[in-house]
Amino acid sequence: MALIVQKFGGTSVATPEKIQAAARKAVRTQQEGNQVVVVVSAMGHETDHLIDLAKKVNEEPPAREMDMLLSTGEQVSVALMAMAIHSFGHQAVSLTGAQMGIRTDSSYTKARIKTISTERIRKHLDAGKIVIAAGFQGVDDDFNITTLGRGGSDTTAVALAAVLGADACEIYTDVDGVYTTDPRLLPEARQMGLISYDEMLELASLGASVMHNRSIEFAKKFDVPIRVRSSFSDAPGSMIVSMPESPSVAVCGAALTRDEARLTIKNVQDTPGMSYAIFKRLADRKITVDMIVQNIGLESRADVSFTVPSNELRDAQRAIQEAMPLVGATEVTCDDAVAKVSVVGLGMADQTGVAEKMFGALANAGINIQMITTSEIKISCLVQRSEGTQALRAVHQAFGLHHKPTDANTWHIGQMQHAKMSPSEVVERLRSTNLEQLTLLDISLLEDQARVTLSGVADNPGLAEKIFKAVADAGAVVDMIVQSCDGHQGETSISFTVPSDQLQACLKVLESGKFGVRKVTSASNIAKLSVSGIGLRSHTSVAIALFKALADLGINVIMTNTSELRVNVVVDGKDAKRALEALKKTFEGALV
Ligand code: ASP
Ligand code: MG
Numbered sequence: 001m002a003l004i005v006q007k008f009g010g011t012s013v014a015t016p017e018k019i020q021a022a023a024r025k026a027v028r029t030q031q032e033g034n035q036v037v038v039v040v041s042a043m044g045h046e047t048d049h050l051i052d053l054a055k056k057v058n059e060e061p062p063a064r065e066m067d068m069l070l071s072t073g074e075q076v077s078v079a080l081m082a083m084a085i086h087s088f089g090h091q092a093v094s095l096t097g098a099q100m101g102i103r104t105d106s107s108y109t110k111a112r113i114k115t116i117s118t119e120r121i122r123k124h125l126d127a128g129k130i131v132i133a134a135g136f137q138g139v140d141d142d143f144n145i146t147t148l149g150r151g152g153s154d155t156t157a158v159a160l161a162a163v164l165g166a167d168a169c170e171i172y173t174d175v176d177g178v179y180t181t182d183p184r185l186l187p188e189a190r191q192m193g194l195i196s197y198d199e200m201l202e203l204a205s206l207g208a209s210v211m212h213n214r215s216i217e218f219a220k221k222f223d224v225p226i227r228v229r230s231s232f233s234d235a236p237g238s239m240i241v242s243m244p245e246s247p248s249v250a251v252c253g254a255a256l257t258r259d260e261a262r263l264t265i266k267n268v269q270d271t272p273g274m275s276y277a278i279f280k281r282l283a284d285r286k287i288t289v290d291m292i293v294q295n296i297g298l299e300s301r302a303d304v305s306f307t308v309p310s311n312e313l314r315d316a317q318r319a320i321q322e323a324m325p326l327v328g329a330t331e332v333t334c335d336d337a338v339a340k341v342s343v344v345g346l347g348m349a350d351q352t353g354v355a356e357k358m359f360g361a362l363a364n365a366g367i368n369i370q371m372i373t374t375s376e377i378k379i380s381c382l383v384q385r386s387e388g389t390q391a392l393r394a395v396h397q398a399f400g401l402h403h404k405p406t407d408a409n410t411w412h413i414g415q416m417q418h419a420k421m422s423p424s425e426v427v428e429r430l431r432s433t434n435l436e437q438l439t440l441l442d443i444s445l446l447e448d449q450a451r452v453t454l455s456g457v458a459d460n461p462g463l464a465e466k467i468f469k470a471v472a473d474a475g476a477v478v479d480m481i482v483q484s485c486d487g488h489q490g491e492t493s494i495s496f497t498v499p500s501d502q503l504q505a506c507l508k509v510l511e512s513g514k515f516g517v518r519k520v521t522s523a524s525n526i527a528k529l530s531v532s533g534i535g536l537r538s539h540t541s542v543a544i545a546l547f548k549a550l551a552d553l554g555i556n557v558i559m560t561n562t563s564e565l566r567v568n569v570v571v572d573g574k575d576a577k578r579a580l581e582a583l584k585k586t587f588e589g590a591l592v
Contacts, residue, residue, distance in 0.1 A: 001035055002033070002168075003037070003164055003166045003167055004029055004035070004036055004166060004168050004170060005038075005157050005158075005160050005168070005169045006025065006036060006037070006038050006157075006170045007041075007135065007154060007156075007169070007170065007171050008022045008040050008041065008081075008172045009153065009154075010042055010043065010045065011173070011174040011231075012173065012174065013040055013041065013077050013080075013081070014044035015043075019043075019077070019081055021231070022038070022040075022081065022172065022231060023081055023085045023088065025172070026038045027088055027130070030130055036130045037131045037164065037166070038081060038130060039133045039157040039160060040074060040081055040132065040134070041136065041153040042073025042074050042076065043076065046076070047150070050072070051066075054066060063108035064144060066108065066147075067108045067109060067111075067146050067147045068145050070109075070147050071134070071145045071147060074096075074136055075096060075134055077134075078095070078132045079094050081132045082094040090130065091127075091129040092130040092131070092132055093131060093132065095121070095131060095133055095134065096134045096137065097138040098143065100116065100121060100134075101118075101119075101120065102137070102139070103115045103140070103141065104138035104139065105140065105146075105434075106140040106142075106144065106146065107146070108144075108147070110147075111138060111140070111146035111148055111149075112148075113138060113148070113159050113434075113435045113436050114435060114436075116160065121160070121164065133156065135152065135153025135154075135157065136155075137152075137156075148214075149214070154212035154214075154215035155212050155214045155215040157171065157215065158215040158216075158218045158219045158224050158226065159215075159435060161219075161224045162218060162221075162222035162435075167225075168225055170237075171210075171228045171229070173210060173229075173230065173231065174231070175210055175230065176233060177191045177192065177228050177230075177238035178192050178195050178200065178228055179253075180192060180252065180253045180402070181254045181256070181401065182255070185389055186389075186392060190401060190403070191238060192245050192252065192253075193245055193409070194239035194241055194243070194245050194408075194411050195245060196244045196245075196252075196346055197216055198346055199244060199252050199253060200216050201564040201565070202377060202565075203344050204216060205564050207257045211228065211240075218436065219240065220534055221534050223242060225240070225241045226240040226241075227239050228240065239411045245405060245408050245409060246405030246407050246408050246409065247347075247407060248347065250354045250399070251343045251344065252401075253344050253345070254343045254344070254392055254395050254399070254401060255341070255392075256340070256341050256342075257341075257342070259311065259339075260338050260340045260382065261307065261310045261316075262291075262485075263320060263334045264303055264304070264485060265278065265304045265329045265331075266303050266330055266331040267301045267329055267331065268327045268329045269328040269329075270301060270556065271300070272551050272553075272554045273547075274304070275294070275304070275547045276550075277323050277327050278304060278320070278327060280544050280548075281322050282308075282319050283543075283544050285316075287312045288308065288309060288312065289306050289307070290307050290308070290340070290373075290380070290562075291306055292305075292373070292561065292562065293305045293372075293482040293483065294558070294560065295455070295482075295484055295493050303484070303485075305484040307371070310336060337384060337385045337386070338383065338385055339383055339385040339387075339391070340380050341380070341388065341391040342380040343358055343378070343395055345377060348379070349377055353472060354379065355372075355464075355478065356465055356468045356469050356472060357398055358379050358381065358398070359372075359462075360469075361398035361399075362395070362461065363461050363462035364394065365387075365390055365391065365394040367384075367387050367394065368383065369382070369461070369463075369464055370382045370484070371482075371483055372464060372481050372482060372483035372484075372494070375480075375562070375563035375568070376563065376565065376566060377565070378563055379481075437590075438533065438534075438535055438541075439534045439535065440531060440532070440542075440587050440590045441532050442531075442532045442533075443532075443580070443584055443591070444530050444532070445576055446529075446530070447527045447576055448499060448501075448527075449499060449500060449526050449527060449570070450497065450498055450500045450502070450503035450525070451496070451497050451558065451570065452496055452498065452503070452506055452510065452520065452521075453493060453495040453521045453522065454467070454493060454494045454495075454510060454515070454520055455491075455518055455519045455521070456493070456518025456519055457491060457493060457494060457515065457516065457517050457518070458490065458491060458492075458516055459491055463515075464494065466515065467510070468481070470509045470515075471496075471510070474502075474505040474508065475505055476506045477502065479496070479497045479498065480497045480559060480561055480568065480570065481494070481495075481496045482559060497526065497570060506522075507520065507522060523558075525572070525573035526571065526572060526573055527575075528568055529568070529569050529570075529571065529576070529579055530566050531546060531567045532566040533565070533566075534565075536562070536563070536567060542567055543560075543562055543567045545587070546583060547569075548586075549579075549582045549583055549586040550569065550571070550579055552582075553579070555571055555572075555575045555578065555579050557571060558571060558572065
C-alpha cells in the first residue's frame with residue numbers, strides 16, 4: 001500500500017467550504033488504496049492576524065510566546081479538517097507537532113527539525129485513519145512549542161514524507177505548478193512537467209518560490225519526490241525530483257528579483273582576511289548577500305561589490321560602515337534602482353555558450369548589464385530596475401523557455417524512490433544526523449586555471465556578448481565570470497577564469513585592441529576551491545567559515561561566487577594545496 005503525504009496551504013483551507021474540499025481529496029486518495037497523511041497550514045491569513053495581534057500588546061513580543069501563539073493557527077485547521085473527514089463518514093485523527101514527536105532545536109520562530117518519531121502516526125495509519133498533522137510546529141527538548149519559520153508547513157510535509165518513506169509528497173496550493181518564470185510577469189511562461197531539486201533551490205532563492213526553500217533542501221537530502229498542484233483543480237501539476245525536465249536543455253527557468261540594491265566598497269586593501277572582515281559583519285546581521293564581485297585591484301586595491309535585498313540596504317550600509325576602517329576602504333557607493341535577472345539550469349554545467357546567449361539577448365534588447373556573476377547552474381545579471389521585465393522577457397525568449405523540450409522526461413509514483421540512496425542508507429542518514437543539519441557533500445580543488453581581467457572597458461550594452469563570443473571563438477571554455485562597475489565613470493571591469501592552457505589564446509584576441517580595453521591583466525596559475533552541499537544559503541556560516549579559514553592562513557581570495565549548492569573561491573595556485581587541507585579540516589564534521 002502506497003503512502004501519500006498531502007499538504008494544504010493557507011489559501012487551500014481558508015474557508016469551511018475549502019476545508020471540506022481538501023478533506024474530500026484526502027478521502028478520495030485513501031479510497032484509491034493509499035495511506036494518507038494530511039499536513040495543514042493555518043487558515044487563510046490567520047498567521048498574519050496572530051502576528052498583528054501580538055504586536056498590539058507588545059511591540060517586541062518574546063519569541064517563545066510568539067510560537068505559543070502562532071502554533072494555534074495550525075491547531076484550529078487540523079481539528080476542523082479531521083471533523084470534516086468524520087462528517088463524510090471516514091476516520092481521521094488530528095495531531096499537533098508535539099503529539100507527532102517533531103523535536104526541534106530551541107530557536108523560536110525559526111526552529112530546525114532534529115528528529116521525528118513515527119510510531120504514533122504509523123499506529124493511526126495502520127488502524128485505517130487519515131492522519132491530520134499540524135504544519136509549521138514542533139517542540140524542543142523541554143517541550144516548549146516552536147515554529148519553523150514562515151511557510152514552514154512545506155517543511156513539515158516533506159520531513160514527514162522523508163521519515164515515513166512516503167511514495168509522494170503532494171503540495172496543494174493556489175498555483176497549478178512550477179513555471180519557467182513568474183506567469184504574473186510573463187504570460188508566456190510555461191508550466192513545467194518536472195524540475196530538479198537543484199534548479200528549484202536556485203529559483204526559489206531568487207524569489208520565484210512556490211515552496212519554502214528549506215523544504216526543498218530536505219527533499220533533496222532524503223530524495224523525496226514532490227508534486228506541486230492546485231487545490232482547485234485536478235490538473236497533474238509539476239514534479240520536483242532529482243532529475244531535470246530535459247537531459248539536453250541548458251536553461252530551464254528564468255527569474256527576476258526586482259527589489260535588489262547594489263553596494264560597492266571602494267579601494268579595499270587586497271590582502272588576506274578582507275572578504276572575511278566584510279562579509280562576517282553582514283552575516284552577523286543575517287543580511288542575505290548575493291552577487292559578490294571583487295574587482296582585481298590596481299596597486300593592491302580592490303573594489304568589492306555585492307547585492308542585497310532593497311529592504312536590507314540600510315542595515316547593510318551600517319555593517320559596511322563598521323567594516324570600512326578595518327579593510328582600509330575609502331568610499332562606499334550604492335544603487336537602489338537595480339534588478340537582477342537570472343537563468344538557471346542543470347544543463348549549463350556541461351554546455352558552452354550559455355552565458356554569451358544570455359548576454360546577447362540583453363544586448364539585442366538594448367539593455368546594459370551592470371554586474372555579472374555565474375555559478376555552476378546559474379547566471380545572474382544586474383540591470384536597471386525599470387528594464388527588469390523587458391530583460392526577463394528577452395532572456396526567456398532567447399532560451400525558448402515557452403516551448404516544451406522535445407525530450408522532456410516524465411515521472412510516475414515509485415519510479416525513482418530513493419534513486420540515489422538505498423532505503424537503508426536513508427534510514428542511516430535519518431538516525432545519524434539532525435534532520436536539518438548542514439550537509440556538505442564535497443570539498444574539491446580545480447588546479448591549473450588562469451584568470452583574465454579586462455579593466456577600463458566602456459560600459460555599453462553588448463560588450464559582454466562581444467568579449468565572450470571572441471573568447472569562445474578562440475577555443476576557450478570560460479568558467480567563472482564576474483563583472484562590476486569600476487571606480488571610473490562609465491567604465492567597467494570583467495574577470496573570468498579559463499584552463500591555464502587556453503590563456504594565451506584568450507589574451508591574443510583580447511589584446512587585439514578591438515574591445516577598447518584600457519588594460520588586460522592575467523594570472524596563469526590560479527586554482528578554484530569549491531565546497532558543495534545542501535542548504536548552503538540558509539546556513540550562511542559556510543562562506544564565512546571558509547573565508548575565515550583562508551584568512552587565518554594568510555591566503556588571499558582572488559575571486560568568489562556563491563549559490564545554493566556551492567561556495568567557490570579562487571586563490572593563487574601556490575596556496576591551493578594548503579587551502580584545500582585547511583577547508584577539509586574546517587568542515588570535517590559536516591561532510592557526509
Ligand atoms: N501558517 C504558517 C505561515 O503562514 C506556516 C505555513 O503557512 O506554512 O507562515
Ligand atoms: Mg502559508
